[in-house]
Amino acid sequence: MGSPTESYVRLSLNEDLVRSNEQVYAPHFVSVLDPSLLGEVDVTAGIPEGGWLIVNTVMNQLDIQDIVKRKDLNIATIDATRIALDILGRNITNTIILGALVRVSHLFTIEELSDAIMMRFKGEIAGKNIKAIQQAYEETCIYEIGKDVDFFVHTKVPWQQVDLGLPGYKELDKAGVWYCDENIIQVGSDQVNTGSWGEWEILWDKDTCTDCAQCWYICPDFAIIREKGDDGLWHMAGIDIYHCKSCQNCLNICPVNAITKRMKQGPASCAAPEESGGN
Amino acid sequence: MRHPKKVEGIEMSVEPMKLFFKEIKEPTETAMIGNYAVAGGVTQTDPDVICAFPITPQTQSVEGLSDVVHQGRLKAAFVNVESELAAISYSTAAAAVGARVFTATASQGYLLMAEALPMAVGWRVPLTMMISARAFNAPNLSIWNSWEFVLTDFGWNCIVSENVQETYDAAILSVMISDKSLFPTMFVHDGFIISHSVQKLTLIPDKTVRELTPKKPRHTINTKKPGTWGGIVTPSFFMEGRKNLDEAKQPVLGIMRETFKEFGKATGRQYDLIETYNLDNSSKTAFITMGSMCGNIISWMTKNKDVGLIKVRAYRPFPYEELQKIVQEHDLEKLIILEKSDSLNNLLPPFSTSIATALYPLGTLLRSFIVGLGGRDVTQDEFDIAKKKMEAVKDMKGPLYMYLGVRETKNKILGVDM
Ligand code: SF4
Numbered sequence A: 001m002g003s004p005t006e007s008y009v010r011l012s013l014n015e016d017l018v019r020s021n022e023q024v025y026a027p028h029f030v031s032v033l034d035p036s037l038l039g040e041v042d043v044t045a046g047i048p049e050g051g052w053l054i055v056n057t058v059m060n061q062l063d064i065q066d067i068v069k070r071k072d073l074n075i076a077t078i079d080a081t082r083i084a085l086d087i088l089g090r091n092i093t094n095t096i097i098l099g100a101l102v103r104v105s106h107l108f109t110i111e112e113l114s115d116a117i118m119m120r121f122k123g124e125i126a127g128k129n130i131k132a133i134q135q136a137y138e139e140t141c142i143y144e145i146g147k148d149v150d151f152f153v154h155t156k157v158p159w160q161q162v163d164l165g166l167p168g169y170k171e172l173d174k175a176g177v178w179y180c181d182e183n184i185i186q187v188g189s190d191q192v193n194t195g196s197w198g199e200w201e202i203l204w205d206k207d208t209c210t211d212c213a214q215c216w217y218i219c220p221d222f223a224i225i226r227e228k229g230d231d232g233l234w235h236m237a238g239i240d241i242y243h244c245k246s247c248q249n250c251l252n253i254c255p256v257n258a259i260t261k262r263m264k265q266g267p268a269s270c271a272a273p274e275e276s277g278g279n
Numbered sequence B: 001m002r003h004p005k006k007v008e009g010i011e012m013s014v015e016p017m018k019l020f021f022k023e024i025k026e027p028t029e030t031a032m033i034g035n036y037a038v039a040g041g042v043t044q045t046d047p048d049v050i051c052a053f054p055i056t057p058q059t060q061s062v063e064g065l066s067d068v069v070h071q072g073r074l075k076a077a078f079v080n081v082e083s084e085l086a087a088i089s090y091s092t093a094a095a096a097v098g099a100r101v102f103t104a105t106a107s108q109g110y111l112l113m114a115e116a117l118p119m120a121v122g123w124r125v126p127l128t129m130m131i132s133a134r135a136f137n138a139p140n141l142s143i144w145n146s147w148e149f150v151l152t153d154f155g156w157n158c159i160v161s162e163n164v165q166e167t168y169d170a171a172i173l174s175v176m177i178s179d180k181s182l183f184p185t186m187f188v189h190d191g192f193i194i195s196h197s198v199q200k201l202t203l204i205p206d207k208t209v210r211e212l213t214p215k216k217p218r219h220t221i222n223t224k225k226p227g228t229w230g231g232i233v234t235p236s237f238f239m240e241g242r243k244n245l246d247e248a249k250q251p252v253l254g255i256m257r258e259t260f261k262e263f264g265k266a267t268g269r270q271y272d273l274i275e276t277y278n279l280d281n282s283s284k285t286a287f288i289t290m291g292s293m294c295g296n297i298i299s300w301m302t303k304n305k306d307v308g309l310i311k312v313r314a315y316r317p318f319p320y321e322e323l324q325k326i327v328q329e330h331d332l333e334k335l336i337i338l339e340k341s342d343s344l345n346n347l348l349p350p351f352s353t354s355i356a357t358a359l360y361p362l363g364t365l366l367r368s369f370i371v372g373l374g375g376r377d378v379t380q381d382e383f384d385i386a387k388k389k390m391e392a393v394k395d396m397k398g399p400l401y402m403y404l405g406v407r408e409t410k411n412k413i414l415g416v417d418m
């Protein structure tokens, strides 16, 4: 979990086509590892009709259709976070989502994927990853619209790389200088909802807390709230859920276990069978 | 030389380097990022000294090398220094006493080296340096790709790579070229685009690399023959020294060509000073550029068969005769130059200037398009519009360069009707 990151893979039997070092603007498959990005980033940009959107989520596919406002995509969901926590013991879903990708893309087989995992990891870690991938493969919920992706369709939005909408060179007051007026300060990192990043809700128990402030010192996001009491001293007052990214540092350092965690998301659900199949 | 002690309990720290820990017995296909590929290639050339200062996006190349030295795979002195100026000074001095030396940098690091870069040429040391091309910081800090290296070369050799395979090969080729020419060689890939992309490549067997890069140091320390290197001279001496270097540089392109041939024979990968694609096309027009963009253009050309591509691999010395020959042989009328650098002084930027100088006697029509600064992606949109703009060019009048893919205002791209 962290700030939004995109990465690409380009596969082709035509060497000239994979020779490009351009970023991918018209993907045929998109995997989203963190469902909170669905509303924040245009994850479906450039996917042609019939392309696949694969999401790590407990939501069902029809809800995702509503969020991304596209009905022309095939959608697959997988609760990769739960599989990761169950099998790997940590919320690392990078490999796991590949199980879902293999299930819907048929670009390579689960055996080939396992071989690749064994080249990258060793021993127990390799075994766990393979197990997690297989489970993801089996548990993927699929919602097909009845049209498959055409690899020869290329739907790059022209000049997407130029980010229209941001100031042009004629509109720069002084190149390289950003004046810090009020507006700019208000769009600083203070406004970023890092609280949406993590998979845990962090809970604080006022009665157990001894006000030692260790959590306050260790929190990397200033997400521990302290308030000045009538006695003139600062006291622990709670957790700022808008900024807490659930790193669990506070939980680990608290000497009296006054901080605990709870999984944010409930159990996964597939779209009801009578709804799938698309229209 | 001191070697760092192996720290107990610390296993391999740089995972992708593990391939280079065992002897590579046959050509091995693998995939990794450009920087680790370079670290591997350099490992295979068995350097004596590695001295560099970390800077994005060059860092993993040196990180990978620190690992192979730390783990005892490579018996080299890995020297930590306080800055790039120290790194190039140390490296030059080490090469001047006969060591095989590798260093690496980018952007501001290259600029900080500038004070000592000319002396590596002046003393004729066979040093090699990797550059992960990155913008220098003006008017903003940018860690992304531009061609800072074209700004100045002080007489270094320079070869530019398109992809991970090429930059790996360049790590080995540069050692060969430096050793044979006795001039320092820098090899460049586009920062992040290649330094941090995982791509397929084939590794060369260790034995082949050893045969390609035999160690026959031509600089040695001789206590019986003491001398002063680089001492001050009066106006009565300096010009002769410069002309001496100019003469010594003349055969370097020939040496490069021969080196590419020798390398091709040993590995099957044929390189040249300049490479060409689809030049006998209907519009008698070709793109000319270097580095990672060549791959983008080749992909784009699968649907655009009426233009060609000239890819410059040897940037310094600049192969102007070869370029003239290519343009003449294929009867090219127009060249579209793509350059990731600008000049700000009404002049063509350095790569374009080199081309314009070389083609001056032929009168070839050309325009320079400034693209991809600070990591902006260069895509089919830029190629389409550059091609279209070139169709309208009928003479060499008016401004010879323009920026492509830049916002003029919030809703308008310079020179593009939308
Ligand atoms: S989990 Fe605790 S330490 Fe981490 S961001 Fe939230 S409040 Fe801060």
Ligand code: SF4
Binding pocket: A204, A208, A209, A210, A211, A212, A213, A214, A215, A216, A236, A253, A254, A255, A256, A257, A258, A259
């Ligand atoms: S570390 Fe625990 S006891 Fe100390 S202030 Fe934080 S919650 Fe309270």
